[in-house]
Amino acid sequence: MKDINAKVLSSDTLAEGLIRIILHAPEIACEAKAGQFIHMLVPDCGHVLRRPISLMAMDAAAGTLTLAIQPKGRGTQLICNLKEGDVVKCLGPLGTGFDGKDANTIYFVGGGVGVAPICGAMDAFATESSCAFFGFRTKAHAYGMTQAPCRVVAVSDDGSIGEKALVTKPLLAAIEEKRPDLIMACGPTPMLAAVQKIANEMGIPCQLSLEERMGCAIGACLGCNVKINLPDGSWTYKRVCKDGPVFTSEEVAFGG
Amino acid sequence: MADLSLNLCGVQMKNPIIAASGTFGFGREYDELYDISALGGISVKGLCLGGRMGNPPSRLTETPSGMLNCVGLQNPGIESFIENDLPWLLEKDVAVIANFFGTSIENYCQAAEAFANTGVHMLEMNISCPNVHDGGVAFGVKPESVYEITKAVKQHSKQPLIVKLTPNVSDITENALAAQEAGADAISLINTLTGIAVDVHKRRMILANNTGGLSGPAVRPVALRMVWQCAKKVSIPIIGLGGIETGEDAAAFMLCGAQAVQVGTANFTDPFACPRIARELGEYCDAQKIANPQEIVGTLKSY
Ligand SMILES: Cc1cc2nc3c(=O)[nH]c(=O)nc-3n(C[C@H](O)[C@H](O)[C@H](O)COP(=O)(O)O)c2cc1C
Numbered sequence: 370m371k372d373i374n375a376k377v378l379s380s381d382t383l384a385e386g387l388i389r390i391i392l393h394a395p396e397i398a399c400e401a402k403a404g405q406f407i408h409m410l411v412p413d414c415g416h417v418l419r420r421p422i423s424l425m426a427m428d429a430a431a432g433t434l435t436l437a438i439q440p441k442g443r444g445t446q447l448i449c450n451l452k453e454g455d456v457v458k459c460l461g462p463l464g465t466g467f468d469g470k471d472a473n474t475i476y477f478v479g480g481g482v483g484v485a486p487i488c489g490a491m492d493a494f495a496t497e498s499s500c501a502f503f504g505f506r507t508k509a510h511a512y513g514m515t516q517a518p519c520r521v522v523a524v525s526d527d528g529s530i531g532e533k534a535l536v537t538k539p540l541l542a543a544i545e546e547k548r549p550d551l552i553m554a555c556g557p558t559p560m561l562a563a564v565q566k567i568a569n570e571m572g573i574p575c576q577l578s579l580e581e582r583m584g585c586a587i588g589a590c591l592g593c594n595v596k597i598n599l600p601d602g603s604w605t606y607k608r609v610c611k612d613g614p615v616f617t618s619e620e621v622a623f624g625g
Numbered sequence: 626m627a628d629l630s631l632n633l634c635g636v637q638m639k640n641p642i643i644a645a646s647g648t649f650g651f652g653r654e655y656d657e658l659y660d661i662s663a664l665g666g667i668s669v670k671g672l673c674l675g676g677r678m679g680n681p682p683s684r685l686t687e688t689p690s691g692m693l694n695c696v697g698l699q700n701p702g703i704e705s706f707i708e709n710d711l712p713w714l715l716e717k718d719v720a721v722i723a724n725f726f727g728t729s730i731e732n733y734c735q736a737a738e739a740f741a742n743t744g745v746h747m748l749e750m751n752i753s754c755p756n757v758h759d760g761g762v763a764f765g766v767k768p769e770s771v772y773e774i775t776k777a778v779k780q781h782s783k784q785p786l787i788v789k790l791t792p793n794v795s796d797i798t799e800n801a802l803a804a805q806e807a808g809a810d811a812i813s814l815i816n817t818l819t820g821i822a823v824d825v826h827k828r829r830m831i832l833a834n835n836t837g838g839l840s841g842p843a844v845r846p847v848a849l850r851m852v853w854q855c856a857k858k859v860s861i862p863i864i865g866l867g868g869i870e871t872g873e874d875a876a877a878f879m880l881c882g883a884q885a886v887q888v889g890t891a892n893f894t895d896p897f898a899c900p901r902i903a904r905e906l907g908e909y910c911d912a913q914k915i916a917n918p919q920e921i922v923g924t925l926k927s928y
Contacts, residue, residue, distance in 0.1 A: 372658070416894075417842065418687040583685075587655070589653075590685075592696060596682075
């Protein structure tokens with residue numbers, strides 16, 4: 370974990386409403402794992418909270434990090450306005466990350482901006498029998514499919530790319546055909562909750578990457594805590610920044 | 626280089642920069658970034674007997690030049706802190722300030738007493754947290770109740786007792802005086818200002834607790850004004866906080882009458898904020914030809 374001045378190597382439009390930024394951040398890239406994130410300072414004074422941004426790709430040799438950022442609010446908008454040559458403070462790598470070492474067949478599930486960390490997970494863990502299921506609003510919002518290391522099935526809200534369906538539809542069909550050893554998912558909460566239900570009911574190990582607004586992002590302030598089930602049936606609050614952002618589907622208690 | 630050291634209520638500190646409660650945990654996470662012995666002190670996350678779960682998410686949101694939080698005093702309990710975290714913290718060369726709260730006057734007294742046989746250097750009694758419903762700020766609003774709880778807890782305190790005041794009152798100087806009269810060794814101010822944030826698209830509150838506490842540079846002018854007012858009324862030491870981001874901000878609080886300062890939200894913007902602020906305060910002193918910043922405490926010139 371280091372707090373560095375990262376240089377913007379490029380910034381372009383990845384898909385509708387999504388900016389791709391490539392950073393030169395060798396001190397972070399050399400340690401980073403799929404599913405981890407960086408805490409980016411908004412390049413303008415008056416923004417006291419940094420923004421947690423997932424890693425879409427990391428290249429230790431080149432010292433680069435690739436990010437996909439949705440300009441949702443004023444802070445992310447300012448980050449998306451960064452241009453080649455600009456410098457931005459980044460703390461990272463942070464969080465636990467995905468773990469797919471022991472799995473032969475992994476089904477990756479991503480929705481919207483959540484496809485980005487799934488791309489990182491695919492680069493790290495995809496096998497020949499693995500498959501990814503991506504959900505997008507429309508074809509214009511789609512990304513992350515051209516250089517994928519395994520088969521990708523895309524669906525959309527309007528049918529402009531793939532079937533007009535929720536991502537759980539092709540996921541369920543694939544599970545029926547071949548049960549995976551592991552599912553990894555990142556995306557909007559309703560999607561994660563649906564994937565969680567499938568995984569838990571079928572007893573398939575599953576890792577979900579969560580999103581919360583963060584304060585310190587290193588585990589000190591407890592600002593990003595979410596409800597987590599414990600094996601004994603009780604629950605507790607855990608830190609998305611330090612204990613997560615990746616949790617098992619059994620642990621996560623949505624709606625809490 | 627200026628000498629930043631001070632003696633605060635009998636506790637020797639290498640500089641007047643203290644990490645503010647709730648923003649710094651028990652110091653372990655920040656110690657992975659730098660040696661926390663660089664600080665004068667650490668006010669640990671607010672503790673109570675038996676611990677507390679805290680509020681459901683979402684617990685924080687950014688606001689203009691500030692943030693709102695409603696963490697709700699989640700903590701593992703005084704017992705767990707003493708056993709699992711304090712021994713580690715005491716090995717660091719830093720003053721350990723135990724920030725604590727309770728649910729009743731007796732519970733506050735028991736909490737203070739729980740630190741009696743520990744190496745904790747000071748106690749900071751939080752009677753000003755806006756994010757919990759049973760206790761906290763309930764004791765910190767009326768001067769009579771500030772007096773009553775301070776008087777009771779002081780009798781159960783082995784270490785110097787700092788009373789942390791809320792700004793959500795009509796006249797904070799009355800509460801500062803009440804704390805002093807009841808035997809407080811120092812006061813710290815300010816805790817957060819109550820606020821809300823609205824999601825107009827969902828037409829809903831953003832924070833799960835509805836209300837939260839405002840902190841960060843947005844509150845700094847209010848905090849400075851309150852420190853300045855209190856300094857004119859009380860003779861016990863004042864620890865100033867609220868939106869401090871730089872060494873010059875720290876100097877401003879000291880000019881207003883604070884002997885020491887705490888840094889909270891700035892740790893989120895810059896994880897190295899505390900040691901940087903200590904260094905910058907030294908640079909300010911050098912530029913101003915001040916041997917020790919204690920010289921300027923309360924020397925602000927008014928118009
Ligand atoms: C996330 C967060 C948690 C806090 N928790 C506590 C706490 O447990 N006890 C306490 O006395 N104050 C707590 N505070 C208040 C701070 O210690 C401080 O009084 C306030 O944030 C103003 O300082 P700042 O503007 O430098 O942050 C908390 C503040 C924040 C932002």
